[in-house]
Amino acid sequence: MIREFVDRETESALLEEEWQKDGGRLIILYGRRRIGKTRLITEFVRDKKGILHFAEDTAPQIQIRRLQEAIAQFFDDPLLATLEIATWDQLFTYLARIPLPERRYLVIDEFTYLIKNDPAVLSALQKAWDTAFAGSNLYILLSGSMLGLMTDSALSYTSPLYGRRTRDMLLGPLRFADARKLLPWFSFRDALKAHLTIGGIPEYLLKAGDYPDYRTFVEREFFSRYGYFYREPYFLLSQEFRELKTYQAILNAVAVGNTSASSIAQFCGMDARHLYPYLEAMTRLGIIEKELPLLGSRRQGLYRIKDCIFDFWYNFVFSHRQEIEMESLTGDAVDMNPYFGKQFEVFVRNEFARSVLPGYTVGRWWYRGEEIDLVAARESDASIVFGECKWGSLTEREGRGVLTRLMQKAGGVRHDRYPNERFCLVAGSIEAKDRLREEGFLIYDLEEIEAVCAAG
Template sequence: MTFYDRERELDALETAYESPGHEFYVVYGRRRVGKTELLQEFCADRPHVYFLAAQEAETRQREKFVEQVAEHFDDRVPRIERWDGAFEYLGDKLTSGLVVVIDEFPYLVAENDSLPSYLQSFVDERLRGTDSMFVLCGSSVSTMESEVLGHESPLYGRRTGQIDLQPFSFKQAREVITYDIADAIRSYAVTGGTPMYLTRFDYDESLRENVREQILSPTAVLYNEPEFLLRTELRNPARYMSILEAVATGHTTPNEIAGATGIDSGPLSKYLKTLRRLRLLERDVPVTASPKQSKRSRYRVADEFLRFWFRFVESNRSSIQEAPAVVYDGTIKPTLPDHVATTFEAVCQETVWEGIRRGELAPYSEVGRWWYGEDEIDIVGLAPNDDRILLAECKWTSEPVGRSLVSQLRDNAERVRWGPDTRDEAFAVFSKSGFVDGLTDELDDRWTLFDLSDVDAMLSPNS
């Protein structure tokens, strides 16, 4: 598989490797996000020992690790009974410039929770004072944060760097998605930025054919992917799946989720917390509110592919088995624009941040959604130090945006209680289908209008 992007992360690893002294790096992030590919790319031209842990008994895990070390040094495999002995053996063999990677470290901790203590001794007594590099990698974010990065971990304070690997942004994903800008946004609304999902699509084929072949086929990898992911993380995923389906189909507040799933508010809060910990759900509050204090929370599925799957696949599995083409044409295609509209808002928010970075928009320290009662604004940017606010709407519609939306945005701006009465207000409108004739000339310099060509220019991977 082609290795895409990740230049910043590779640069960080390479800088650490070239610096004097030892390195103890931690790489973690959600499953399928590309951690293994990143580390394999980094290790490719360097002397390295790469150990990929598995869900096996502790004895076999340790044996395989020792075998990997012995194989690298062309050594006879020693008989070692404990993990501290395994790390002693590795310490004896460390050579200048060696990279040692343990991938899926949480599998080892699950079998022996003393591993962090053994590694503490290895780092303090054997790695320190060398110019070798040791990397721990894991997909269980909660385990990595508690057992490696957390204050209570024996390894706390030992790391020299860490990478929390994120899915690709839309701009990063454009290196993979070769459709025109409109279809690229539609496609991103299906796959999201997870590299494994992005690279399953053949962008010489239509989006319809990709969805049919890569998602709606019962033999396709992505057909059961969300269920597989949940079963690797949770013993009983049924209720978690029902929550994700509820959120994906528009039930976003705790009360709405409880009503859609039949789960009482007490247990529901625990399920929501777990899904957030797994980075499958995200909690939003209005950008003008305090995240810790606000009670106006909404939830959203954190991954576009999971949102698509729980909206369109999970509830139609029986029909997909019989007639996938009918499901696409009769169920997915008619409501896909509504699904894509949510993704378009995220792409527009990314455009705002890119405009801020380039200096084409004034700086804002916070950018997010705003709502109060029935009133909503898609994007609001706040610059508290300058008493400046940006208010923006995003329209994924087949008709050009007209004057009514401009008037509505002006009216809604008055309802956003933030800053002094003398605050500076800027406005922006993003439109898939452009704008009615003459609208640009009627607006003052506080307004910025973005059509798809403007978004494309801002988020082109080469820009």
Template sequence: MEPIIGRETEQNLLSKILKSGEAELVAVYGRRRVGKTFIIRHAYEKQIAFEFSGTHNATLYQQLDNFRIALSNVQGLKLGTPASWFEAFDMLTKYLTPIIKRQRRVVFFDEFPWIHTPRSGFMQAFENFWNMWASRQKNLIVVICGSAAAWMIQKVINNRGGLHNRVTRKMRLLPFTVSETEKFLRARKVNIDRFQVLQLYMAMGGIPHYLKEIEPGESATQAIDKLCFTKDGILQDEFKKLFHSLFDGADDHIAVVKALSKKGSGLNRNEIIEACGLSSGGGATQLLEELTESGFITPYIPFGKTTKDVVYRLTDEYSHFFMKFIENSKWHGAGSWEKFASGSSWKSWSGTAFEAICMKHIASIKKALGIENVHTETSTWRYKPQKNEQGAQIDLLIDRQDMCINLCEMKFSINEFSITKGYKEELWKKVQVFRSATNTKKTLFLTMITTYGVTTNEYKIGLVQNELTMDILFDE
């Protein structure tokens, strides 16, 4: 098996579970294609005694028959198809009993939500299997894994029935960071500079399944062309597959993502409901929670506000890229991305995408600022002006316990970013509006985060207190 890149925290947790000497029920969740199955197989390659994966939209009989096949393969026997999930787990119990007497073993259920078909009785049978037998077996680890993150949380982790408080460990697997993406590509002999790694990340995020399609010798532009704008490119039609495999009634989820893709600064709950024509009841709340837990959107509490004022932003790179360039694209084939990259739509997209990446890598920014050990709260801020007033918006604000606030300006540029006289005046006014509107007494540090740095000129001096480049995103 190929070596695993990054995931140190997750690998340490899985190793700890293996050595615990207790019965373990482990829930692993994260969006599709993020590498959940790979990390479980990698960590427990020698310990897996039985593995079974649910099939999307399969019938109860098809799921049970697939279970029979999987169990027959590991037992080396020809078994009959169980009549129910209770019978299936009884067969599994009889198979495992002699094995776990000798050594610690793992049972791995992949795509767990897909096994639970309507009126199948699967969850009741699984609850009975765990509560009545598996939880008493000191040598047994049961891993349940699912891409439908919201389902896993609602039906398993926060279960109010037979599995209430039964999960012993939970692990949410996130996409690679920018640093892990660079390491992953280098391990696959894809040697490109950091600016190109960043461009790839902006288009497809840190999703291993997408990144592994990039070949040595390809530039970021060539890879994006191939994956996104050719008829066989895996990202050409991935979007709808992705959402419909994760959510029942995915059309509303897609509508929210589309609405947020048009508003880089984000929308609050009421604005989303209005833009998408949703009802204002619990359904909208659940929908937003599902998108949040699956990693597509991120809620931010604006500075000085409370949770009822939360603003949601689209933070899944591929979804943003798809909405902006792939959906309804008039260009296809080689050279498509180069054509886009010369237009105004590319400039607005790249700025928003770079901002979103910076906001995902707050730990790296804090480390670069030397405040990793200072308690901070990260937020956004927007001031809607009254009559004869000037409005202002800050997309990343780091409020520090040491009586300082970093007001971050993030700029994506193919060269050093140059502050002009007009932009200096804009930044200065933004700082003054923030101080006046919030009445803060804290010291304000204007912090520039750019790709290649800020050109030293008369407008930068005395204005910019902290200057960071894209390199800090690659340092962990």
């Protein structure tokens, strides 16, 4: 069954814009595995003519032969099919000689497999581009999932393709408003929990969408040794890195609450000076990120796991592997609420706040043990919003207590540039929220979040 193709309007429009331009086009599309690159490509080329080639991780000669066969078949070229072609240079040179009176595409999906097994493909493509493809009607689209290899070999200034590409696109995860469309059976709360667990990765969401609710999904696919996600983060790491034990130790350290470089190094038994190359490598690939307080010292950076699947896995699967192998772990056996509380804060900052606080720069603040979950500042009217996020339900008394402590903490933030301040509370549910709003507070719970998501 072909599933609904959601979102990606911006990316589809950019690909179409390149298609309509004159001359040769060279687009590089990259993103983590399962992000939806292949689906985007197949939707884009659906009504167009050209060659869609799916590369495989195999010997260069086999790769050359397979692409040669695809080109020969598309152009109905029996001569090409019989030629002994041994190099990428020969193949691209032959392709360059085929006249193209109209726009045609050459799409190579998982181009990183070609680079990995024969880096000479880059120089061969550069030569063909400079001598023929740039002035032709050929639309070349190269996609790849090995982010390190794609960045270093195809996008960096040392790459033979540097300065040739007409556009590069990093495909990111779906926003929750779009991701929810792939979870038709889930309640809103369950859909949000799934998003906080696996992020906006289309293939992951489709897997979750096969289940009636979040609990069943997690028990079957995470807490089972036969589950789809039981080894997934390990496979993702092994695709990019060799020193897996070190990367796993670092991710485990961050997942359980070690967020400064010194505490991560101490947890892993490493010298902090040796830690940074690993942190930088995972930051470059979007697995972790370094956060800085919105208003505060730029030297107070803390690390967090950016990719939800890694955060959830190292919190609950990595630490319970023995029980999972013995088939003795259920969703009731682990308390996920602290995890959801942490990820709910991130969701509010990265998605929800940007919808209800347009024009604001959004982040958080911390200093000497004090922390504010949400800080949003807007230059145009010198306004600032301080907010707290709570995953659970709050009584009116609890809500007022949270807001009182928030106002006290806000007094320690240097925000002279923003004299117009307001205070915000976001929670799963909040009793007497209308009364709090009448007093000037910004109050949101899952009911408002659902309405905002439904509005797009």
